Amino acid sequence: MALDKMDENDWKYHGEGNKSLVVSHVQHSRVLRLLKYPSEDAENTQRTTEQAFQHILNIVEYNRNVMKPLLGEKYVHSGEVVKLPLDFVRQLSLKVQQERPELRCDKVMDTFSGCGLCLPNLTHLSPCHFGDHRPPLCVEIKVVTLLILICGIMLRNPRCNVLGGLTLLTPPKCGFLPFSRHVTKECKRKVCRFCMHQHFKLANGKWNRLSRYCPLDLFSGSKQRMFVAIKHLLEEPQNNLKIFKGGELIYSCKDDAKQQPDLNELVQHLWPYFHHSNGLYNGHQSSKAVFNEFIQVICGALLGSGDSSRSGEPRKVQLAESRSVCEASPLHRELLRSGNHGLPKDSVLAKILQVQMLDNLDIEGVYPLYKRVEQYLEEFPKERNRLQVDGPYDEGFLEKVKTCPSEDDGSIEYAVGKVLQYRVAMTAKDCSIMITFAPCGEDEKLQANLEIQPPKPRFTYSVSILDLDPKPYDSIPHQYKLDSKIVNYYLRSTTSAQD
Template identity: 25%
Template sequence: MAELVLEAKDACDWIYRGEGAANLILSFTGSFDPRFDGKVLRVQKVKKNGISCEELSSALSVHECLLWKEDCDLLSAPTREIAEHLYVQHVMRPLLGSDHVDAGVRVLVSRDFLEALGKNILSQRPSWRVNDADVNTQCDYALLISDHSVFPHALHDGELSISVEIKIPQLSQYDPLDMFSGSKERILKSIKDLFSTPQNNFRVFLNGSLVFGSLGGGKYITNVHHDKAFEDELKSVIEADDGIRTICFLELVSEAVFRSGLLNRLLEVQKLDAFDIEAAIHSYYDVVSQPCVICKKLGEDRLSGRYSSLHSLPLDGSLKIVKEYLIAATAKDLSLMISFRTREKGDPKSPYNVIFHESTGQSFDYKVSFIDLDMKPLEKMIYYYELDQKILRCYTKMMETKKPLENSAKLEEKPPYQEKSIVEDVIGA
């Protein structure tokens, strides 16, 4: 779609849909255009903290080229933006399944388009996001990707689709072990826990419009008002009495998660980090050909200390450890999008998987996709290590404040979500 160029006059056809730390997502609202049917536009942001556009748009570093040398297309990418697109296409898509990952198509965008777009959506963005970053007007491309919250071809007029976005690593009472357990009952429990404390990790869209959860990444607390409003929104999709539509919907979501089997595949990719960050950080320093800062802090000799076996690996061994750690980090930070649409008797045969919901007597098409598959910069290894150390210090301090004899048994049996609250405290600090 290289011949398509979005100009300033086109900016009014795109509206704010949401955003993450690095990108804005926009929906098309202009006259019907088959090129944009079932698609959203992903536009890169630039931080307001002094990081220049040139730094963000530069190609891979010398050491990143070493890391991804087996993926030649990435090495030839003229900008990091293009390299990240190729990373999704050539690294993550084969690992997670081509049917469940859309790398998108690059489209040319003019600077005038990006500037007009930034002005048009300014009032729709959360203020804290606006204070953090702007539209990156130096980019030449935006990504046109599938809108996973809708189905591209309607079965009939007035068709409704409902979708849920789940961010896998959770900072709530949700326990990831339930989600990945393979048990219907535990998966349903995890979905209920996500719904009760969604924050930015459980969002529901009706025909692409947010009806539950946070739009821009802020906190979202469920309460009676929100529960009632969501229950009413479900009237158009879930055929059930007042008060039970929400649980019927959560059952539908958990059944789709269970049936898809995709969490098993995701878990295998997450397990690529065979070495935790306390070990992998040593390989990082070997990859970047620098003296190991961690060994120095530990007062150990690089070749005779406890991590000497890691430092003795050939370069290819160190590259493998770091590369797989970063791929696993992508897999731990992605989101799962599950979309449904109701099926009526007489509808044509479905190209999608179908679920029959016994409680409502309805049949639904459903599809499951992975989104937010961003390539992690090599330098982020330092961030991961420092975060791990902060969590460890915070946890140790918490343990020291407890009365050892009275609380030892309780601490041994502490639920996983309490540990997660420590992570939340550290990240929020």
């Protein structure tokens, strides 16, 4: 990609989140991720080129030096910062404007700095995964927050910390420490944050239907519970599920949140991938079979070891039962209780879960430590850099995250370590998983049949984790307030519903 000869016609709108807008190259398997600013104060908040460059560089370094080692080399793509011609960026911004969903237009794309992040297009499969004529399918799942209190899990043995690896293999019988003692509201021990947040979002008009998806079902490792979780995501994708075919978005929440996305349309896209030898597409029965197989492929990828060439590591990461069941999940109690099978240690879900569990004090335990850090920095402002509260994101940062003392010895190191662990866990609660798969080519299918394989259609797939930005140090007070708002709202709305 010659950066001096950029042409906006080579790029098209691909998608956006709250912080960035993404365009994809029409030929090469590349995307550009550009920053966004609130439109009402675009003038005031426009950063200098230097600041924007540093911001994106921070993202790259955080991905490379912190998230990659924690989540695994194969899942994380750190990307590179690029300086783009301003003319190109302005033309591009005009070009994509009409494609943008209305609900995202409260922010504008950064056209001032010319800085962007260049990444591989994860909705494509790399050429070494040769497929057949059917374009790859890609499912993006925004992970979101887990049960806050699963995070109480740490062994009494202080040498076994979460990152030590072995801790999580311990069967639930072993002596776990009690849930974070800092938690003040009992419901946080029973209902996951996502399910509570649903009530809050409904009340604020963000969505007008409750999602039945519960992340604890997805992370249970039980095929039955995972199946139902993904089915619920398909029924009500909100902003937690997107499906791409050949790099094009074919299924997501509608711009008009009142409208439900069309599952019939989706099944039309999917059935050429999942129909059986005799199968002509005919109505309800087949669409159910298509969805079943589709969901099974997704579950397989989520429990596998990152790509189809290796089989999953059999050792399991398992949560104590009481911490892996959310009372708000619509699943039948029996199924919930019996369905806690643990996750294969190498799987993308286990990797993300381990990092989420770095938040083992809960925001209620972290907030006082944040205040301790603030007070210390007020006295010794020069210490800010050494303590790396907001970067730089280098090996030293990762070291602080990994070696934080397990007990509060009153030190500033402990407070900083816990704050950094909390920030890293927040990233892992807000990331997305991309599962991209395509049917194997005919040759490969023949080869595969020589091995002992189930007689199912075989897919080649690849799994990645994206949207791994550092969460700002000074967002902790905001998180603290938000947490109590969500919990209080949940308590009020559920108790009044029972009256």
